[in-house]
Amino acid sequence: MTDKKAGGDVRLTGISKTYGSFTAVHPLDLTVPEGSFFALLGASGCGKTTTLRMIAGLEDPTTGSVFLGDKDVTDLPPYKRPVNTVFQSYALFPHLTIYENVAFGLRRRGIRSVKKQVDDMLELVQLGDKAKHKPHQLSGGQQQRVAVARALINHPQVLLLDEPLGALDLKLRRQMQLELKRIQTEVGITFVHVTHDQEEAMTMADTVAVMNGGRVEQLGAPSELYENPQTTFVANFLGTSNLIEAEVAEAAGGQVVVTAAGAKLRLPAARCATQPRTGGKLLVGVRPEKISLAHADDAGDIADGRNRFTGKIADSSFIGVSTQFVIDSPVCPELEVYVQNIERDPRLVPGAEVVLHWNPEHTFGLDAAQDIDAGVETVEETA
Amino acid sequence: MLRLTTTWIRRNLVVIAGLLTLAYLVLPNIIVMVFSFNKPAGRFNYSWREFSTDAWQDPCGVADMCDSLSLSLWIALWATIGATLLGSMIAFALVRYRFRARGAINSLIFLPMAMPEVVMAASLLTLFLNLGAELGPTTILIAHTMFCLSFVVVAVKARVMSMDPRLEEAAKDLYAGPVQTFLRVTLPIAAPGIAAGAMLAFALSFDDFIITNFNSGNTVTFPMFVWGSAQRGTPVQINVIGTAMFALAVIVVVAGQIISGRRRKSALPK
Amino acid sequence: MTVTEAPPASPAPAAPEPVLRKQPVRRKLVPYWLLLPGILWLLVFFALPMVYQASTSVQTGSLEKGFQVTWHFQTYWDALSEYYPQFLRSLLYAGTATILCLLLGYPLAYLIAFKAGRWRNLLLVLVIAPFFTSFLIRTLAWKTILADGGPVVDVLNTVGFLDVTGWLGMTEGNRVLATPLAVVTGLTYNFLPFMILPLYTSLERIDPRLHEAAGDLYARPSTVFRRVTFPLSMPGVVSGTLLTFIPASGDYVNAELLGSTDTRMVGNVIQSQFLRVLDYPTAAALSFILMAVVLIMVTVYIRRAGTEDLV
Numbered sequence: 001m002t003d004k005k006a007g008g009d010v011r012l013t014g015i016s017k018t019y020g021s022f023t024a025v026h027p028l029d030l031t032v033p034e035g036s037f038f039a040l041l042g043a044s045g046c047g048k049t050t051t052l053r054m055i056a057g058l059e060d061p062t063t064g065s066v067f068l069g070d071k072d073v074t075d076l077p078p079y080k081r082p083v084n085t086v087f088q089s090y091a092l093f094p095h096l097t098i099y100e101n102v103a104f105g106l107r108r109r110g111i112r113s114v115k116k117q118v119d120d121m122l123e124l125v126q127l128g129d130k131a132k133h134k135p136h137q138l139s140g141g142q143q144q145r146v147a148v149a150r151a152l153i154n155h156p157q158v159l160l161l162d163e164p165l166g167a168l169d170l171k172l173r174r175q176m177q178l179e180l181k182r183i184q185t186e187v188g189i190t191f192v193h194v195t196h197d198q199e200e201a202m203t204m205a206d207t208v209a210v211m212n213g214g215r216v217e218q219l220g221a222p223s224e225l226y227e228n229p230q231t232t233f234v235a236n237f238l239g240t241s242n243l244i245e246a247e248v249a250e251a252a253g254g255q256v257v258v259t260a261a262g263a264k265l266r267l268p269a270a271r272c273a274t275q276p277r278t279g280g281k282l283l284v285g286v287r288p289e290k291i292s293l294a295h296a297d298d299a300g301d302i303a304d305g306r307n308r309f310t311g312k313i314a315d316s317s318f319i320g321v322s323t324q325f326v327i328d329s330p331v332c333p334e335l336e337v338y339v340q341n342i343e344r345d346p347r348l349v350p351g352a353e354v355v356l357h358w359n360p361e362h363t364f365g366l367d368a369a370q371d372i373d374a375g376v377e378t379v380e381e382t383a
Numbered sequence: 384m385l386r387l388t389t390t391w392i393r394r395n396l397v398v399i400a401g402l403l404t405l406a407y408l409v410l411p412n413i414i415v416m417v418f419s420f421n422k423p424a425g426r427f428n429y430s431w432r433e434f435s436t437d438a439w440q441d442p443c444g445v446a447d448m449c450d451s452l453s454l455s456l457w458i459a460l461w462a463t464i465g466a467t468l469l470g471s472m473i474a475f476a477l478v479r480y481r482f483r484a485r486g487a488i489n490s491l492i493f494l495p496m497a498m499p500e501v502v503m504a505a506s507l508l509t510l511f512l513n514l515g516a517e518l519g520p521t522t523i524l525i526a527h528t529m530f531c532l533s534f535v536v537v538a539v540k541a542r543v544m545s546m547d548p549r550l551e552e553a554a555k556d557l558y559a560g561p562v563q564t565f566l567r568v569t570l571p572i573a574a575p576g577i578a579a580g581a582m583l584a585f586a587l588s589f590d591d592f593i594i595t596n597f598n599s600g601n602t603v604t605f606p607m608f609v610w611g612s613a614q615r616g617t618p619v620q621i622n623v624i625g626t627a628m629f630a631l632a633v634i635v636v637v638a639g640q641i642i643s644g645r646r647r648k649s650a651l652p653k
Numbered sequence: 654m655t656v657t658e659a660p661p662a663s664p665a666p667a668a669p670e671p672v673l674r675k676q677p678v679r680r681k682l683v684p685y686w687l688l689l690p691g692i693l694w695l696l697v698f699f700a701l702p703m704v705y706q707a708s709t710s711v712q713t714g715s716l717e718k719g720f721q722v723t724w725h726f727q728t729y730w731d732a733l734s735e736y737y738p739q740f741l742r743s744l745l746y747a748g749t750a751t752i753l754c755l756l757l758g759y760p761l762a763y764l765i766a767f768k769a770g771r772w773r774n775l776l777l778v779l780v781i782a783p784f785f786t787s788f789l790i791r792t793l794a795w796k797t798i799l800a801d802g803g804p805v806v807d808v809l810n811t812v813g814f815l816d817v818t819g820w821l822g823m824t825e826g827n828r829v830l831a832t833p834l835a836v837v838t839g840l841t842y843n844f845l846p847f848m849i850l851p852l853y854t855s856l857e858r859i860d861p862r863l864h865e866a867a868g869d870l871y872a873r874p875s876t877v878f879r880r881v882t883f884p885l886s887m888p889g890v891v892s893g894t895l896l897t898f899i900p901a902s903g904d905y906v907n908a909e910l911l912g913s914t915d916t917r918m919v920g921n922v923i924q925s926q927f928l929r930v931l932d933y934p935t936a937a938a939l940s941f942i943l944m945a946v947v948l949i950m951v952t953v954y955i956r957r958a959g960t961e962d963l964v
Contacts, residue, residue: 079556079559079560083556088549093554104559104567150557151557397768400757402764408779410794412783415794430800470691473687473688499899499902499947500900501904501920502941502947509708509937533695586785593904593905593906609790609793613789625786631785633785636778637778640778
């Protein structure tokens with residue numbers, strides 16, 4: 001378990017899982033490079049936890065194989081895989097002390113002298129003084145660290161984390177995100193992390209796979225996913241996107257021109273997820289923080305060559321670092337615009353006529369033949 | 384003043400009613416205890432005559448009583464072991480696995496608890512009569528194991544159901560094979576449920592009269608002895624045994640409370 | 654980046670066709686092995702006896718010549734017409750005892766659950782502890798308590814309680830022992846813990862803040878009880894009444910020890926037919942009818958109370 005051979009990638013080939021007629025995970029190929037921090041991101045029921053459990057061996061795949069390096073481990077039971085898991089709500093053994101919880105894996109593998117290793121590991125997670133306590137005497141954050149220590153002490157090839165921070169409050173979660181990232185850098189083990197929190201995934205992971213309905217929608221570095229979403233689901237699930245239904249007027253020379261309710265917008269052809277055809281439909285997207293607002297009286301001051309159209313402020317909320325506006329426009333209802341609070345224009349109040357403008361380079365295009373609201377968090381989902 | 388009293392009574396009505404019920408529950412035990420120091424005039428120990436510790440000094444002084452007591456303890460012990468083993472296995476299967484005919488199996492477990500004891504007793508007797516089985520300790524043991532089983536299933540099932548299945552997964556994830564997982568994680572966590580089931584089974588078996596009455600033949604368990612003595616004459620020693628068991632139980636429970644209370648206190652984080 | 658992804662539209666990866674993995678058969682058999690011994694035990698010593706009892710009930714013959722199955726259903730009719738008073742008495746006594754258990758047990762369960770504070774464990778022990786003295790010994794103690802001319806009977810007589818019960822047909826004259834009242838008292842006493850414990854369990858689960866919330870929403874204490882506490886304790890009420898009524902309806906110990914020949918219940922009849930008269934068909938038929946009546950009543954009751962998960 002402790003030897004680290006070269007080529008310790010996690011490879012899933014054609015792996016899928018069905019329960020009766022319900023398909024939890026569609027056939028999927030995925031390679032997690034050795035030493036990376038990889039996140040599976042998606043709403044509940046998207047198949048991310050099932051995928052993780054198939055890597056751990058807790059779930060038998062319906063089709064496909066799991067490789068660790070060159071070794072096919074598909075038929076190995078969980079207790080024979082060099083993989084350990086940090087469970088959702090931790091699953092610490094309530095009848096054992098913290099010390100025995102951490103020592104559990106070593107003892108099962110027949111290692112006699114565990115004291116030094118356990119003490120070191122408890123020091124690493126800063127819980128040396130809690131060795132004799134029972135799990136229920138620890139706070140949520142401490143339990144979480146025990147769960148990490150209990151898994152890491154076995155030097156697994158891969159550490160699987162199933163919503164490890166879900167039970168913690170916001171402040172502690174931020175702290176633990178940094179802590180986990182630090183530990184990962186320190187020990188250099190491959191981490192596969194399942195989460196529904198897009199901010200958490202982007203903060204911690206090198207690579208994020210966005211899952212939806214049992215499929216991987218898109219995969220890449222966090223900034224890549226954010227700047228170049230390939231589907232409406234990714235565009236809406238990671239942060240917020242303004243998606244405008246538009247008609248392609250012209251597509252030539254690396255630049256696409258579209259029209260929406262009379263407004264003419266431009267975007268780079270390279271940033272279109274689909275091949276735009278003249279006369280066809282296209283969903284044009286722009287992130288709220290890329291848009292600038294100008295009061296209608298100052299419309300003349302806007303530089304040439306920028307995408308622009310007019311609208312009316314429907315609502316504004318001040319949240320400290322920025323002000324978030326909701327703009328009604330014939331081009332698109334309920335556009336979101338975030339304006340940094342550097343110099344606040346007192347005329348920008350609900351009811352004011354404004355011009356929205358942004359750099360065409362910051363525009364992306366998506367296939368119009370998909371649900372424009374896919375991945376938008378509804379109240380029920382967040383509750 | 385009167386109004387104050389009535390208000391006080393009305394405020395504490397629940398407490399007063401509850402304590403009266405408690406008195407109703409405990410009164411016979413007190414009578415049993417008091418009459419264990421009686422020196423009755425005739426064969427029956429129903430009315431008070433004079434104080435005496437004779438019976439306490441010679442608890443086994445009545446013919447066959449202590450034999451019946453030890454027989455009851457043996458039967459209760461083996462019935463408890465059998466019912467706890469079989470019942471725990473069923474409880475684990477019900478909670479942890481999927482299988483066919485779950486509804487039928489649930490009914491089969493529920494029915495013995497929803498059946499007047501005399502019906503089970505009578506039907507079991509027809510079985511033994513038809514099979515020509517000789518009635519005795521074996522038939523009693525079979526019967527006791529049968530009716531204790533369902534109660535064990537309920538007690539263990541409740542505990543296993545409240546147990547997070549992820550704990551077993553975590554054990555497997557940490558290199559424990561199926562046997563190790565069961566011994567090191569499942570069993571210790573389910574132990575309170577199993578212990579509760581076993582204690583219930585022991586109490587039910589030890590105190591059972593109706594089913595034993597039908598299926599014992601000439602064998603005399605302790606309840607059978609008491610039943611017989613109600614007709615022939617009640618020796619004071621019966622009260623001695625009853626009082627001793629009551630006192631023993633209270634001592635065990637109170638000691639358990641104190642120990643677990645101390646442990647909880649010492650385990651508190653500093 | 655070496656990461657790839659199956660095209661979302663295609664059902665399987667391009668290269669090898671997916672092979673369905675079969676679960677090992679051995680693992681699927683585990684639950685059946687776990688169930689087998691216990692279920693077998695229940696089938697042979699609980700279900701099979703029911704079959705034998707059914708068959709016995711339609712046999713005719715005598716102990717000397719042996720019994721044969723003759724499908725003699727007349728036995729049922731004969732048994733019912735001869736012993737219907739004992740049947741009705743059983744249901745009446747058991748029903749009365751159940752209602753008394755509920756009325757007596759609820760305040761105590763409520764007291765332990767909400768008002769006992771640090772006395773809670775002690776009170777629970779006092780409820781359970783009587784179990785450890787053989788119930789026959791405790792039932793015999795009632796002979797002393799209810800003895801003719803004893804202090805209890807004197808008090809009941811003085812306050813006029815015995816006049817009321819006499820008018821109800823529960824007692825006769827100045828006696829309690831050997832009357833229906835004595836039998837019902839014994840039944841109530843014997844099965845009271847079976848009422849209190851389920852009541853306590855379901856009351857204890859109720860969040861005390863619900864009482865405060867109801868009070869906050871303008872409910873008087875009596876309304877809080879009627880609208881919040883009692884409905885939430887229904888599971889305990891249902892299982893408590895069942896655990897009291899079912900054993901009480903088949904009991905013959907209390908009627909035998911505390912009653913007289915006029916208070917015999919159906920359990921007494923079954924017992925004497927089986928163990929003294931040795932008229933097995935009649936005894937089996939009576940036992941079968943008792944089982945049917947109880948099962949029907951329990952089923953109807955559970956349906957109406959709306960709690961089906963008692964196990």
